Structure formats: structure tokens, C-alpha cells
Amino acid sequence: MRILVVEDEPRMAALLRQGLTEEGHAVTVALEGRGGLCMAEAGGFELLILDVMLPGLSGFEIARSLRARRIQTPILMLTARDAAHDIVKGLDLGADDYLTKPFSFDVLLARVRAVSRRGPIPQTVLMEAAGLAMNPATREVTRDGRRIDLTRTEYAILEMLMRSAGRVLPREILIEGVWGVAAEIESNTLDAFVRLLRAKVEEPGQPRVIRTVRGVGYALGGETP
Numbered sequence: 001m002r003i004l005v006v007e008d009e010p011r012m013a014a015l016l017r018q019g020l021t022e023e024g025h026a027v028t029v030a031l032e033g034r035g036g037l038c039m040a041e042a043g044g045f046e047l048l049i050l051d052v053m054l055p056g057l058s059g060f061e062i063a064r065s066l067r068a069r070r071i072q073t074p075i076l077m078l079t080a081r082d083a084a085h086d087i088v089k090g091l092d093l094g095a096d097d098y099l100t101k102p103f104s105f106d107v108l109l110a111r112v113r114a115v116s117r118r119g120p121i122p123q124t125v126l127m128e129a130a131g132l133a134m135n136p137a138t139r140e141v142t143r144d145g146r147r148i149d150l151t152r153t154e155y156a157i158l159e160m161l162m163r164s165a166g167r168v169l170p171r172e173i174l175i176e177g178v179w180g181v182a183a184e185i186e187s188n189t190l191d192a193f194v195r196l197l198r199a200k201v202e203e204p205g206q207p208r209v210i211r212t213v214r215g216v217g218y219a220l221g222g223e224t225p
């Protein structure tokens with residue numbers, strides 16, 4: 001991943017550069033806030049690691065400024081202060097995760113991996129699969145340009161199917177994702193919602209897009225088994 005580190009403390013900056021480079025990342029370091037913001041705005045990074053306390057502009061200000069310009073590069077905030085207030089503020093301003101100094105490098109790497117797995121946060125990504133398009137920011141769903149209005153639950157099911165397009169999602173995973181881990185729903189509740197979803201997504205004469213995989217679950221698109 002291409003990572004921009006904005007950190008004014010030289011030792012910490014060097015440590016981050018070395019450790020992340022050893023993990024195979026391409027690391028750029030900015031030592032103060034304004035320069036960091038300029039580089040982040042110029043783009044080309046897949047992750048920003050921002051210290052909060054910086055000369056020039058704080059990490060908070062950088063995050064706010066980027067999000068205000070709809071730059072959605074994932075942000076991992078480093079804070080020396082573990083006040084809950086700071087953490088909440090950082091997340092509220094658009095950070096995706098935070099780490100309190102001092103931290104172990106293993107923990108940092110785990111967070112970096114988690115953020116990179118999540119990828120860019122959804123606002124920028126229009127998901128497309130099997131002729132369907134979904135904008136997670138506006139929750140707008142279309143098929144071949146036709147707008148489809150879904151309820152919250154129908155949307156949640158379709159979003160999971162689209163994120164795993166072409167692969168079979170087991171029933172338990174779908175239920176856990178839509179209703180939560182501890183959810184106790186009737187077994188046929190999922191099927192009922194999928195029926196409703198199909199009725200909206202698959203108009204008469206259109207090819208089916210949601211496949212039932214008997215005894216396993218559902219899939220969007222892909223091969224018929």
C-alpha cells in the first residue's frame with residue numbers, strides 16, 4: 001500500500017517509515033501539518049497515518065479538511081492523548097480508526113491491515129454487479145438505470161450479496177450480517193425477505209440475478225451450480 005505518514009516527531013516518523021517499509025508498504029513522510037495536507041490532497045495514497053498534535057495543522061484539521069473536499073482516503077489517527085473526547089472527535093471528523101501512543105508496532109500493523117481490508121470508505125465506491133449498481137452513500141440502487149426502492153432490510157441483504165458478488169453467502173452469514181450475531185429470527189424470515197427483494201430487483205422478463213443455492217444460501221450473479 002502507498003501510505004502517507006504525517007508525524008512531526010523525527011524518531012517516531014523514522015520508526016513508522018522503517019517498520020511499514022519492511023512490511024512491503026511504500027511510505028512517504030511529512031513532518032508538519034500543512035505539507036501533509038497538500039500531499040494527502042494530491043492523492044495517490046491508500047492510507048493516511050496522521051498524528052494529532054502537529055505544527056501547522058493538527059491531524060484533526062487535516063482530516064476535516066480532506067473529508068470536506070470529499071477525499072475519502074482511509075485515515076488512521078495517532079494520538080498521544082487517550083481522552084475519549086479526542087478519540088470521538090477524530091472519528092467524528094472522518095478518521096477510520098485511531099491508535100493511542102505509545103503503541104506496539106504489531107498493533108499498528110494489525111490496524112493498517114484492517115483499514116486496508118476495508119478499503120476506501122464507502123462514499124466513493126459505486127458497487128456494480130450483475131447489472132445492479134449501488135451507492136452506499138446515498139443508498140440508491142439501480143438496475144440498468146432503473147431506480148429500485150428498497151426497505152432497510154432488503155437493502156442490507158442486497159449490500160451483502162453485492163459485496164460478495166459471484167460467491168455463495170451461507171444463510172448464517174447473511175442472517176448475522178443483517179440482523180446481528182445474537183439475532184434469533186425464524187429460519188424462513190431470510191427467505192421471505194429475499195423473495196421481496198427479488199420481486200423488486202428482478203422484473204418480469206429480466207434475467208434472475210439472485211441465485212438460491214439449496215441447503216447453503218444465496219449468491220448474486222455467478223455460475224448456476
Ligand code: CA
Pocket residue numbers: 007008009051052053054
Ligand atoms: Ca506530534
